[in-house]
Amino acid sequence: MSEESLRHYLTQVSEMMKEVRAVEGYRYQSMEEFLLAEGTFYSAEPLTAVEEEILRRVLRLTSGPFKTKECYANALRLVMASEMLRGVDLRYAEGYAQGAVIPVIHAWVVLNGKPIDVTWGENMIGASHNRLRSIAKMLERIKYNLASHAYCGFTVPLKAVYRRAVETGLTPTFLDDWENHYPLLRDGLPKEWRQLKPPKWAVDLLAKVAKDEGRENIPTLVWKRTESYGTAGFYSSLVNLISIQASRIADPTKAELLVLLHEIAHWLADRRGHSPEFWDKAWELYHRYGVDIGYARVREQYYRTASVAAYHRYQNGEKYQEWRPKGEPTRLADFADGDYIVCQLGKRYGRRSWYYGWVRQLFGSGATRYFEDTEGTTWNLAVDTEAWPARRRAERGSVA
Numbered sequence: 061m062s063e064e065s066l067r068h069y070l071t072q073v074s075e076m077m078k079e080v081r082a083v084e085g086y087r088y089q090s091m092e093e094f095l096l097a098e099g100t101f102y103s104a105e106p107l108t109a110v111e112e113e114i115l116r117r118v119l120r121l122t123s124g125p126f127k128t129k130e131c132y133a134n135a136l137r138l139v140m141a142s143e144m145l146r147g148v149d150l151r152y153a154e155g156y157a158q159g160a161v162i163p164v165i166h167a168w169v170v171l172n173g174k175p176i177d178v179t180w181g182e183n184m185i186g187a188s189h190n191r192l193r194s195i196a197k198m199l200e201r202i203k204y205n206l207a208s209h210a211y212c213g214f215t216v217p218l219k220a221v222y223r224r225a226v227e228t229g230l231t232p233t234f235l236d237d238w239e240n241h242y243p244l245l246r247d248g249l250p251k252e253w254r255q256l257k258p259p260k261w262a263v264d265l266l267a268k269v270a271k272d273e274g275r276e277n278i279p280t281l282v283w284k285r286t287e288s289y290g291t292a293g294f295y296s297s298l299v300n301l302i303s304i305q306a307s308r309i310a311d312p313t314k315a316e317l318l319v320l321l322h323e324i325a326h327w328l329a330d331r332r333g334h335s336p337e338f339w340d341k342a343w344e345l346y347h348r349y350g351v352d353i354g355y356a357r358v359r360e361q362y363y364r365t366a367s368v369a370a371y372h373r374y375q376n377g378e379k380y381q382e383w384r385p386k387g388e389p390t391r392l393a394d395f396a397d398g399d400y401i402v403c404q405l406g407k408r409y410g411r412r413s414w415y416y417g418w419v420r421q422l423f424g425s426g427a428t429r430y431f432e433d434t435e436g437t438t439w440n441l442a443v444d445t446e447a448w449p450a451r452r453r454a455e456r457g458s459v460a
């Protein structure tokens with residue numbers, strides 16, 4: 061069944077429901093209307109060889125067959141298994157799926173935007189369906205479902221799935237949640253569940269870097285908006301995937317650009333970790349694609365010497381082999397109001413070990429120093445904190 065016929069069904073039902081029932085204080089009058097507005101029609105593109113290999117690894121960890129009518133539990137088992145595998149990004153998903161007959165509420169998992177359904181299959185009535193254990197045949201089932209059915213839904217973070225399972229003692233259904241008066245229809249999809257489409261600038265930049273570097277096999281780009289102040293990322297060479305966890309403050313020209321290029325450098329440097337070769341590539345990209353260099357110097361300081369050394373090498377047109385350190389980083393005492401600064405995270409944030417902010421005001425003298433950042437937080441600075449002075453900035457940026 062095609063995406064069009066599923067969309068047509070959802071449209072018809074939601075128009076009908078709007079007329080027959082109007083509940084005060086609800087954003088959506090039906091599950092169908094909610095899905096049309098906030099759901100995703102998942103891709104019907106066939107699996108790549110890499111994706112098949114990921115699924116084989118996940119299936120190896122999920123013992124036992126996947127039975128019909130247990131779609132919630134089946135999906136949950138898959139994402140739990142994927143949690144044990146580093147760099148594998150499977151999402152629990154719910155919504156409407158359309159097989160041969162009318163669309164029904166269903167659960168599956170999502171891999172790189174593709175629906176992975178282990179519950180349905182070509183011959184669900186046959187007795188062998190619920191006993192299937194062969195990984196190769198399970199993969200055939202997944203491919204059959206991908207090619208023959210249409211899926212529209214939304215993904216739920218595993219934490220929320222667990223919470224609900226604990227609270228209700230049942231496998232979850234978030235969509236048809238009558239017990240809690242349909243929170244998704246009332247309020248829409250929670251902000252923290254949102255997996256974003258990677259922004260166009262990021263997709264374009266990745267393609268451009270690949271072209272400029274003469275590289276093929278571009279990594280999959282996954283983009284999430286988090287509730288954290290910091291933007292972070294990782295590159296998994298295993299599945300060739302770059303994942304960006306963007307700060308709650310969208311910041312495409314500063315933190316996000318830097319983090320994306322940092323992860324692209326990991327890809328280009330061929331799994332050498334934070335090696336000198338990696339840093340040479342990273343600073344080359346930062347300069348070539350317009351990263352704010354003053355910001356990058358501070359931001360990358362948590363990698364310490366290796367990063368700053370590569371920065372100086374770049375400035376001097378040197379490569380790792382010939383490089384010798386030229387001078388020490390400047391001490392914090394040399395900072396002035398409005399400079400970039402980096403300081404260790406206090407316990408109150410507790411998410412990452414470093415916090416990036418703007419110095420608003422400096423207090424104290426000598427060894428005893430404090431500063432206030434742009435959020436009005438006062439920071440206590442350790443005596444031996446080191447940072448490099450960056451060029452002064454006229455404007456005061458927000459927290460990145």
Ligand SMILES: [Zn+2]
Nearest residue numbers: 322323326334
């Ligand atoms: Zn890194």
